[in-house]
Amino acid sequence: MKRQFVQEMGRSPRFTILELLRCSEGGLPVDDLATKLSMSYMGVKAHCLEMDDEGYLETWRQPGKRGRPRMLYRLTEKAYDLFSEEKNDLALSFLTVSKKLFGATAPQKILMLHYRAVSAKYNEQIKGATTEERAASFARIRHREGYLSDFEEGPPWRIIENHYLYRDLLMAYPEVDAFECQMISEVLGVPVRREVTMVAGLYRAIISSKL
Structure with missing residues (x-):
């Protein structure tokens, strides 16, 4: 992973959110992320919005069998580059x-x-x-x-x-x-x-x- 990114974010919630999304199948909604992180919904939402603005995350709507589609966050290509190896x-x-x-x-x-x-x-x-x-x-x-x-x-x-x-x-x-x-x-x-x-x-x- 790129050293500067790791140095800036360390083991912060933002970094953990990226790791969780990286290991998910197509992304996760904010409430699932909040549960996994043991954080409040609004706290996780704020991190996601911030990384969305920075171009690391994007949203998409997952159709459901009932009701409205769920909004999920997933990584962008820019976020993927953070995990790339320099060699x-x-x-x-x-x-x-x-x-x-x-x-x-x-x-x-x-x-x-x-x-x-x-x-x-x-x-x-x-x-x-x-x-x-x-x-x-x-x-x-x-x-x-x-x-x-x-x-x-x-x-x-x-x-x-x-x-x-x-x-x-x-x-x-x-x-x-x-x-x-x-x-x-x-x-x-x-x-x-x-x-x-x-x-x-x-x-x-x-x-x-x-x-």
């Missing part, structure tokens, strides 16, 4: 130069070698005798790394990641998604599917077993 520019530049120097397939070969190393690293860290235990351990490691990961017990178990450290890399090289999926399959010892959605500043990857 993406260097990685993208390196891959671009490798393509010019060594040919069109050079970036893919480098990515393949990178993910082999990542797989080996996770295999050293992950604990658990069963696939589900290894998946839970993997989710905890990824959460510490900044992927905002949650593990849902099964059957079927799921890993939900609400942030991706290399989003710019994924946009430039879509094959990164396949490398990620293959790496996770190798680490967990079972074939997995990885369903990714990126909408209005929201990133979400749902990882589950194909078996």
Whole structure:
């Protein structure tokens, strides 16, 4: 995350609101945010209005089965940028130069070698005798790394990641998604599917077993 933003906001309610919205499915209403934060409705509303004015949040209306639609807050692309990693520019530049120097397939070969190393690293860290235990351990490691990961017990178990450290890399090289999926399959010892959605500043990857 960008250092200046973290330094200015620290662990303030504003920062926590962004984290909660980041981990939500499509956004949250003010009353839900107030409950999660143990704050007053008006206190949370004031923070949301402030961040709306600053361009970090936007509102949309969620249709309901009865009554009026609910107004939800969700992150904007500007807010998503706060979670971006600064090292993406260097990685993208390196891959671009490798393509010019060594040919069109050079970036893919480098990515393949990178993910082999990542797989080996996770295999050293992950604990658990069963696939589900290894998946839970993997989710905890990824959460510490900044992927905002949650593990849902099964059957079927799921890993939900609400942030991706290399989003710019994924946009430039879509094959990164396949490398990620293959790496996770190798680490967990079972074939997995990885369903990714990126909408209005929201990133979400749902990882589950194909078996």
